[in-house]
Amino acid sequence: MSVLVIAEHNNLTLNPVTGSVISAAGLIDSEVHVLVAGTGCQAVAAAAAQYQGVTKVLLADNPVYEHQLPETLTGLLLAISDDYAAILAAASTGGKNLLPRVAALLDVAQISDIVDVHSANTFVRPIYAGNALATVESSDAIKIITVRTSAFDEVEKGEASALIEPLDQVITQHKSQFVSENLSTSERPELAGAAIVVSGGRGLGSAENFHLLEKLADKLGAAVGASRAAVDAGYVGNDLQVGQTGKIVAPDLYIAVGISGAIQHLAGMKDSKVIVAINNDADAPIFQVADYGLVADLFQVLPELEALL
Amino acid sequence: MKILVPIKRVVDANIKVRVAADNTGVDLNNVKMSMNPFCEIAVEEAVRLKEQGIATEVIAVTIGEDKAQEQLRTAMALGADRSIWIEKSGVVEPLAIAKLLQAVVEKEAPDLVILGKQSIDGDNNQVGQMLAALCDMPQGTFAFKLVIQDGRAIVSREVDGGEQVVSLALPAIVTTDLRLNEPRYAKLPDIMKAKKKPVEHMTPETLGVTVKSSLKTLSVDEPKGRSAGVMVGSAGELVEKLRHEAKVLP
């Protein structure tokens, strides 16, 4: 039986994290279908069809799916779930919002945030802020899974294109309505896929000072991240938060500036290949996970680094 | 308006847990336990709605062992009026938690259920969404702002790209994110008063719910550790190392 991946997209472009979910799905079964639900999202479906291993793309293109509200999408997924051995989505705010609803109505468990696939029914997932890895075996007939996309490489795009099949179910509901959204627009790379991430914490002291860090990020072509403390203090938006309850990243290089290294922050970045910590407190816990540590005042170091690069 | 707040007893957020020697779980012997931080935020939000005259009653509920009643007392010290203890020890999967809570929702008919977005032990992030599905209610997850207006809940949510606002018909389910509020500390007189507030004792059997499990934990392992690397003396040395040793910069 095939497995279904729910595409992550904004109606215009396919988010590359979908390629990582396809990669995890391919370890469960070689027949991978992708569901694109949205409005005016043919280009997204075409992009999904290019991924190697994808044999079919289901396209539910209707204004009712514009904001991909979970109350609406659940109905659509229940209508097609019989055909699948597993349904997977990214452990993004979208996937986390949707899949538990689907699991509950199918009367099965959801396996959250998997980082490895041992077999079609055995998965590895971090618990306790990543301080332990649990290997769990599911006895459910259908597996509902969210995937930690930083743990799987995006599958390659192939020459051939999978079949795109329209879905004409139209699910309407009135209990939940979209009101508005405020999405940050940035020229910088997305946190999830960036090769370099420069993150700032409470040590930056203010939103203005955060620009120092942004300048360094721009020199490096890096994404900008932040600790929860920096988000709470209003230096940056919540979409930049790295950690147990924010985004999980694993770039080639992670530079933590003015971040102490709380368990919850480490949970979001400790799988980075190389970690650099810049902090004026030599005892800051961040140094225990850093490959390169620099005990110094960030206000002195940031301009120096920028000049050197 | 009646608000139900499901809360969970978990290992304290400041504790770094260790994997148990036999790899069956983590070692929780003599470890400080607390209310899940996201649940504290849920209690705080419900109590604020009561203080604003929007809610009339706040009920805390937990599924857990005997000692989970401590967290119910905390919730009542923070302002919950009464609570429900569903006695069940051991790990209970999110779907079973949601089914038990569904039974409580059917009994109490709250207008709003506020849960934490995630328990910091299992990091599941499931129960609120599952409960919403089972009760056929709309959901506003990862809330950083909640306004009750004209019989609807207007929920501002933290999403990956920024923020989203949804409007939900009541009764509805809301799950909390960290920025929703800053929970108060319980004052001594309130802690004393909480001792007299009622705790209703229930079990899965009295609620008519069969607790099933479909996930088996085969092992719990320590993740690959990281060790401290080297300290550098200057920005120049750092750049040099990143270029020529780590080779992560051109």
Ligand SMILES: Cc1cc2nc3c(=O)[nH]c(=O)nc-3n(C[C@H](O)[C@H](O)[C@H](O)COP(=O)(O)OP(=O)(O)OC[C@H]3O[C@@H](n4cnc5c(N)ncnc54)[C@H](O)[C@@H]3O)c2cc1C
């Ligand atoms: C349930 C829960 C979930 C959480 N989830 C997350 C999460 O997902 N992500 C997250 O990040 N946090 C999370 N937190 C918060 C976390 O516990 C910490 O409070 C937070 O990470 C601290 O952020 P910080 O390191 O920026 O601030 P601080 O701990 O205050 O550290 C600031 C650091 O800056 C250094 N500094 C100050 N001035 C300078 C200077 N001039 N030059 C150099 N260094 C300087 C200081 O030495 C200090 O080490 C969570 C907490 C809870 C309870």
Ligand SMILES: Nc1ncnc2c1ncn2[C@@H]1O[C@H](COP(=O)(O)O)[C@@H](O)[C@H]1O
């Ligand atoms: N044992 C429990 N008793 C009561 N509420 C719970 C329990 N477990 C989880 N919850 C609620 O569900 C939220 C999300 O938990 P989870 O889905 O396990 O991450 C928690 O913040 C609580 O509000």
